[in-house]
Ligand SMILES: Nc1ncnc2c1ncn2[C@@H]1O[C@H](COP(=O)(O)OP(=O)(O)OP(=O)(O)O)[C@@H](O)[C@H]1O
């Protein structure tokens with residue numbers, strides 16, 4: 001009797017999972033299987049997606065719809081992560097941060113790449129692409145498979161196309177070469193968003209973030225190296241994509257301005273540039289300039305002048321002593337902000353002397369640059385950097401620079417014509 005009971009029980013428990021599954025899944029069983037998620041070189045990255053266990057049809061990356069990718073680049077602290085979160089919230093893109101994936105891998109118990117990644121992050125250098133690309137491909141494929149599974153479960157005819165925001169990649173030539181080799185045409189690179197700020201802002205944001213982020217690279221020494229890597233290794237990649245007409249540059253330095261509301265709104269305003277509020281009478285709150293202007297026009301707030309305005313008299317004195325070069329501006333948008341403060345909020349800040357002096361220095365520098373080229377019959381001038389000029393200031397000399405280059409081109413043409421005439 002006892003033996004029979006044991007036999008029946010064994011039979012029952014052996015069959016139980018199958019019975020259970022059959023009851024739970026009236027449709028053919030669908031499942032996906034990631035055979036290897038280890039990052040031991042791209043070739044061992046081996047995924048199978050079975051859509052039906054009975055015919056064992058096998059899908060790999062190439063059988064899934066070709067996903068769209070937007071690369072998001074910019075200096076350290078430009079706000080790549082912040083903006084990607086906002087975009088993905090609003091438009092549903094999947095946000096993959098190369099830096100976050102590397103940090104996660106670094107902290108994975110037993111990862112043989114942990115130490116190597118940590119070293120690169122601390123030094124602001126770039127981790128070999130085999131590692132980063134594999135992590136990105138794994139994360140993308142996981143999402144693509146999830147979409148395929150969803151389509152299967154909902155009995156949809158087609159699988160939705162994945163839309164990815166890849167933040168912080170490709171950061172150098174090795175990243176780009178690896179991406180082309182391992183991913184290449186498997187995805188459609190739609191756009192490269194480049195968030196730009198003055199160096200001072202990158203530094204300020206990361207050092208401020210460093211007070212609570214716990215990141216090993218939000219400190220002055222690492223920042224120096226990260227900025228150097230950004231300028232010398234990442235910017236050439238931006239130039240490469242610019243030639244393919246894929247780059248969209250965005251000014252990411254937008255300052256917030258502090259207002260004192262005269263109204264109450266206990267919720268937050270969720271805008272593409274961030275969440276602002278709540279708004280309470282007499283409690284200062286930071287908002288974008290356009291919102292401050294709007295509220296002020298409706299008599300709903302007063303404004304607190306930005307603190308850098310207090311540094312202007314000191315800068316004016318220092319710039320009066322320095323006639324040959326521009327000193328660092330107090331803020332990337334200092335001139336535009338002063339104008340708005342005067343026009344919209346009736347705050348007049350006396351610094352016309354500083355504005356005129358900076359313009360004079362800028363014009364003199366451009367003039368001298370071209371005069372030297374003409375005087376020496378120099379046909380080419382290399383890269384020109386006008387240190388410490390803000391975008392608004394550069395616009396003032398845009399025409400002068402364009403004319404200067406045009407004259408140089410004429411000079412070059414005349415020299416070439418003259419040398420051709422000598423030949424005949
Ligand atoms: N527009 C902005 N104005 C002011 N602060 C900002 C702005 N955008 C981001 N920040 C702040 O700057 C810091 C860096 O932002 P974020 O982490 O998004 O930059 P990131 O480009 O992803 O940086 P990293 O490349 O170092 O990871 C954060 O503390 C964030 O809150």
Ligand SMILES: Nc1ccn([C@H]2C[C@H](O)[C@@H](COP(=O)(O)O)O2)c(=O)n1
Pocket residue numbers: 076077098099100102120121124125126127128132167168169170171175217226
């Ligand atoms: N493609 C990448 C992206 C990031 N890293 C490393 C080196 C960076 O300084 C660090 C932090 O990245 P962030 O959070 O600033 O995007 O991660 C890399 O080696 N390769």
